[in-house]
Amino acid sequence: MPDRHAFDAKGTLRFDRVEILRHGAPLIALDEKVEPGGVLTVMGPSGSGKSTLLNYAAGFLGSDFTARGSVHIGETEITRLPAYERHVGLLFQDPLLFPHLSVAGNLLFALPSWLKGLMHRRERVEKALEEVGMSGFGPRDPATLSGGQKARVALMRVLLAEPRALLLDEPFSKLDRDLRSQIRELVFAKAKARGLPVLLVTHDHADAEAAGGMVVEVRQAE
Ligand SMILES: Nc1ncnc2c1ncn2[C@@H]1O[C@H](COP(=O)(O)OP(=O)(O)OP(=O)(O)O)[C@@H](O)[C@H]1O
Numbered sequence: 001m002p003d004r005h006a007f008d009a010k011g012t013l014r015f016d017r018v019e020i021l022r023h024g025a026p027l028i029a030l031d032e033k034v035e036p037g038g039v040l041t042v043m044g045p046s047g048s049g050k051s052t053l054l055n056y057a058a059g060f061l062g063s064d065f066t067a068r069g070s071v072h073i074g075e076t077e078i079t080r081l082p083a084y085e086r087h088v089g090l091l092f093q094d095p096l097l098f099p100h101l102s103v104a105g106n107l108l109f110a111l112p113s114w115l116k117g118l119m120h121r122r123e124r125v126e127k128a129l130e131e132v133g134m135s136g137f138g139p140r141d142p143a144t145l146s147g148g149q150k151a152r153v154a155l156m157r158v159l160l161a162e163p164r165a166l167l168l169d170e171p172f173s174k175l176d177r178d179l180r181s182q183i184r185e186l187v188f189a190k191a192k193a194r195g196l197p198v199l200l201v202t203h204d205h206a207d208a209e210a211a212g213g214m215v216v217e218v219r220q221a222e
Pocket residue numbers: 022044045046047048049050051052053062063064
């Protein structure tokens with residue numbers, strides 16, 4: 001049996017005295033936690049290191065940076081694990097759907113490898129589309145979708161991979177106002193229903209308010 005999960009329990013996402021340095025100079029620091037189903041919002045000026053912080057948690061820190069401190073989900077220190085075993089779901093400004101795959105292909109790609117049987121996999125995908133009001137969209141080319149539809153597919157692609165936490169890097173910023181509030185309600189509701197802790201990076205106070213949790217303001221590094 002392949003490793004079904006590197007770790008199973010849902011848990012608190014915890015940044016334990018994390019400090020990130022760029023070329024040896026302090027960039028950003030975070031010492032906070034977010035409970036399952038909760039949202040922690042990180043706000044701050046452009047260039048203050050918010051995306052870098054998410055990259056550290058996800059395992060993609062660039063070579064210009066070094067980090068101290070650790071990131072945990074429940075009892076597991078994920079910063080000790082390779083990126084592919086961290087089970088964090090990432091959403092960015094752009095939905096980043098694979099252009100050469102259909103909507104269903106994008107979603108099938110995300111399913112964990114232990115989930116066997118093509119029929120079973122297809123059913124999961126169809127259910128995911130149904131969950132976001134997109135039944136029957138499986139064969140569509142992602143290029144033919146509206147911005148809101150792309151955002152919904154990107155969300156379900158992340159959730160189908162069964163993450164233990166969500167890291168959101170300005171995922172609503174390219175959507176116009178009405179759509180923005182719809183999509184963010186959807187993202188927060190799905191995360192809450194699954195008991196996932198969420199770290200949200202945003203410039204928008206309305207996003208922070210809608211998230212409802214604690215807000216941390218980071219400053220521009222000197
Ligand atoms: N891959 C990289 N290699 C080197 N420097 C980088 C890299 N990515 C970002 N930087 C630099 O690191 C600093 C922090 O960037 P980061 O993208 O984390 O900031 P941010 O707070 O997310 O900004 P924004 O709000 O504009 O998205 C910036 O000075 C940026 O130019």
